[in-house]
Amino acid sequence: xxxxxxxxxxxxxxxxxxxxxxxxxxxxxxxxxxxxxxxxxxxxxxxxxxxxxxxxxxxxxxxxxxxxxxxxxxxxxxxxxxxxxx
Numbered sequence: 001x002x003x004x005x006x007x008x009x010x011x012x013x014x015x016x017x018x019x020x021x022x023x024x025x026x027x028x029x030x031x032x033x034x035x036x037x038x039x040x041x042x043x044x045x046x047x048x049x050x051x052x053x054x055x056x057x058x059x060x061x062x063x064x065x066x067x068x069x070x071x072x073x074x075x076x077x078x079x080x081x082x083x084x085x086x
Contacts, residue, residue, distance in 0.1 A: 006023055006029070006031070006049065007043060008052045009052065011036060011057040011058060016034060036054075036057040036060040036062075036064075050080070053083065054082075055083065062083075066082075
């Protein structure tokens with residue numbers, strides 16, 4: 001079975017540490033980006049199979065990050081799942 005590459009974008013460091021540990025139990029290769037301003041660059045560099053993206057973050061929210069991904073033809077088809085605590 002192919003290892004899934006997951007990019008987790010969330011400004012909450014404690015949450016991303018816990019989520020990373022849990023995803024790795026299922027043989028996922030996980031990269032964490034806690035700075036939403038670096039999210040699109042992280043997608044470009046890591047080329048994940050899926051992005052888990054927080055909705056509410058300071059500086060740039062998940063909707064803005066998604067809009068940038070969809071505007072980039074090389075990244076437009078990367079699946080994105082939104083996360084939110086509200």
